[in-house]
Amino acid sequence: MASLPTATYHWQRLPIAMDQDAPQLWICTLQAPVVEVAGNKWLKLHSALQQRKPGQGLLSFGGAFSNHLVALAAAGQHYHFPTIGLVRTEQLDTHNPTLRRCRELGMQLIALDRISYRQQQQPEFLARLKITYPDYLILPEGGSDLAGAEGVAQLPLLQTPDGDADLLCCATASGGTLAGLIQRYPEVRCLGLPVVKDTSLADRIKQCLPPTSSYQNWQLAEANSAYGKVNAELVAFCCQLKLHYQLTTEPIYTGKALQLLSQLLQTGSLSGVKRIAFFHTGGLQGLHGLYYRRLLTEAQYRLLLT
Ligand SMILES: Cc1ncc(COP(=O)(O)O)c(C=O)c1O
Known part of the structure; x- marks a missing residue:
């Protein structure tokens, strides 16, 4: 990019x-x-937005009210790439305004129970994720790396x-x-x-x-x-x-x-x-x-x- x-x-x-x-x-x-990629998110997502290859999407993790997921979804919509949010929740609440906004911005949301969510840093979990979503660059929770x-x-x-x-x-x-x-x-x-x-x-x-x-x-x-x-x-x-x-x-x-x-x-x-x-x-x-x-x-x- x-x-x-x-x-x-x-x-x-x-x-x-x-x-x-x-x-x-x-x-x-x-x-x-991009207004909704607000505050620290504009800076934290900078490298990922630049590293992303043409056609590649971005996948990340967040809680049910995550600022990071909204920012990622907004970046995806603005720069035309697909996004996936793995959300720490038993069930996706369709009335939750943060999740609703992520969906409006085109993000695919997937619920992850707390135990699976905690495995996000583990190599086996990440390896499986890469196999399931080969066309996505995976970012950690909060974009902190x-x-x-x-x-x-x-x-x-x-x-x-x-x-x-x-x-x-x-x-x-x-x-x-x-x-x-x-x-x-x-x-x-x-x-x-x-x-x-x-x-x-x-x-x-x-x-x-x-x-x-x-x-x-x-x-x-x-x-x-x-x-x-x-x-x-x-x-x-x-x-x-x-x-x-x-x-x-x-x-x-x-x-x-x-x-x-x-x-x-x-x-x-x-x-x-x-x-x-x-x-x-x-x-x-x-x-x-x-x-x-x-x-x-x-x-x-x-x-x-x-
Ligand atoms: C609005 C806002 N401020 C501050 C932080 C904390 O930043 P960091 O996670 O990089 O410590 C976050 C979370 O990621 C956030 O969404």
């Missing part, structure tokens, strides 16, 4: 830490040439409109996004804000970095809740970001990560930092699924969506 168009970036300063010594907090939002991280390494997150940042951060789940920042800026401190409680997360990040590398510039904050856990305080935090700063977030990734960052700032855990650049990784399609599951009221959904 010919080279892809480049994304544009929008910066916004967020005055969430008000005292004078507090660091500046800059949010970097990516505007993708070496190639996905290399795509993220294109992100110019260091240079805020007010000068270079001394701390780079983002929501972290499968690790590819943080791995991209770590390798792009080996001299700058990178902080993963986990939105999952996963003791293997550090290892997953290392797997997205070149095997011979030994980057020392990164750390993970301690997660404050399990993946997908959304409570009233977190939703209220996202609504405040929207009402006060016109910043649109969702509570599974960006809202949760910013809430954790604001707690770290309040407890003084980031002393010495002068300027933070936070990558807004997208994920706003997830708002439909949150409303569908009644985790947002109609008023919250409308506020966050607009």
Whole structure:
């Protein structure tokens, strides 16, 4: 495939830490040439879109509300290649807005029970998949692998409109996004804000970095809740970001990560930092699924969506 168009970036300063010594907090939002391949997905899918041979499709894995699967389906529709999503679910729910959107975008969906889903990294499982779908390139869950991280390494997150940042951060789940920042800026401190409680997360990040590398510039904050856990305080935090700063977030990734960052700032855990650049990784399609599951009221959904 010919080279892809480049994304544009929008910066916004967020005055969430008000005292004078507090660091500046800059949010970097990516505007993708294909709107639904939003946030980190535009970067993570970059290598796969370029590696794909003519006629070849892309197959990947995701949960029932996966941002990654919607982004992959949208890329398939835009660039005219077939896509398959293996979904972690017992049964495909036809009313689920994320799965519905994937189907509208032409993705073939296949349900995988939890036990089979967990085998996705195992060589025998992958070998069988390759035999069943010989015309598809297989991408891991979340698009997090070496190639996905290399795509993220294109992100110019260091240079805020007010000068270079001394701390780079983002929501972290499968690790590819943080791995991209770590390798792009080996001299700058990178902080993963986990939105999952996963003791293997550090290892997953290392797997997205070149095997011979030994980057020392990164750390993970301690997660404050399990993946997908959304409570009233977190939703209220996202609504405040929207009402006060016109910043649109969702509570599974960006809202949760910013809430954790604001707690770290309040407890003084980031002393010495002068300027933070936070990558807004997208994920706003997830708002439909949150409303569908009644985790947002109609008023919250409308506020966050607009
Ligand atoms: C919107 C959004 N933000 C952040 C992440 C976390 O990125 P990573 O899985 O690369 O850690 C994801 C998940 O893949 C996501 O969908």
